Amino acid sequence: MERFVVKAAIEKALNKDTIERLTQKLLAYQSRENTRLPVLPAALKDVNKPIENIVSAIEQGIIIPATKQRLDDWEEQRKALETNILQEQIAKPLLTREQILFRFERFRQGDPSVSAYQRNIIDCFVNSVYIFDDRFVVNFNYRDGDKLVSLQEVKSSSLAEYGAPHSHRSCKNERYFFISKNI
Structure with missing residues (x-):
């Protein structure tokens, strides 16, 4: 389960577009924080x-x-x-753009099978995970709209590798995996 959540966090929170937006927001935040x-x-x-x-x-x-x-x-x-x-x-030293990007890149280069790496990713980027009979809901620590991901998309990811949730309901019902981002 942890590896699946970490993989989802890496795909959703550590992609180039998100890293660029987060870097811009961090630079703006630290300039007005103090x-x-x-x-x-x-x-x-x-x-x-x-x-x-x-x-x-x-x-x-x-x-x-x-x-x-x-x-x-x-x-x-x-x-x-x-x-x-x-x-x-x-x-409160101010971080440069390069220092922030370097830190994000270190997050991207970790090994999702290592529990310390999983803990760092989850602590930094994942707000909460809810497991239901028919879906997962992962809330990230940033906000950029909500995206609904169908069970088919989840099945095509590495969910099977980490173990799918067991459902007692009929497979005729379409199931969804929600990725919701907060901040």
């Missing part, structure tokens, strides 16, 4: 401007006791912002 990181460089720019103004005033000979204190305060804020930027970048 709400702090885009704000921090703007805040750093806002802190750098007064520092430049104070340094310019010092260069022109305009120095009062409060100037040094204000410069130190702004420098502290700049260091804190620079540290926060680095921490955010380290905590």
Whole structure:
């Protein structure tokens, strides 16, 4: 059963078109996922401007006791912002398109007969599997419409290799295998 579900996941979730759509969505998602990181460089720019103004005033000979204190305060804020930027970048590094595609390709190249590979594919791409007397329903962890697959199509796949479900009903009824994708 697991190998059949893994094979269905590979065919439906790891084909070129789906990988391209998922890659685009992941790139878009990670760019908007971190709400702090885009704000921090703007805040750093806002802190750098007064520092430049104070340094310019010092260069022109305009120095009062409060100037040094204000410069130190702004420098502290700049260091804190620079540290926060680095921490955010380290905590959630942005993946490149090539890195995402490489990861998907590694999924595609696994051996469906290995249980660790089956577990990875199922954990990442399969939301749920429902087994009925007359059909399977596999829900994937992405959404791109639902596709109804007839029992004939399932029989022509490697379902027989993994064992078909036993039905107590008459074979005259046409049966269906549903592949439904969610997200």
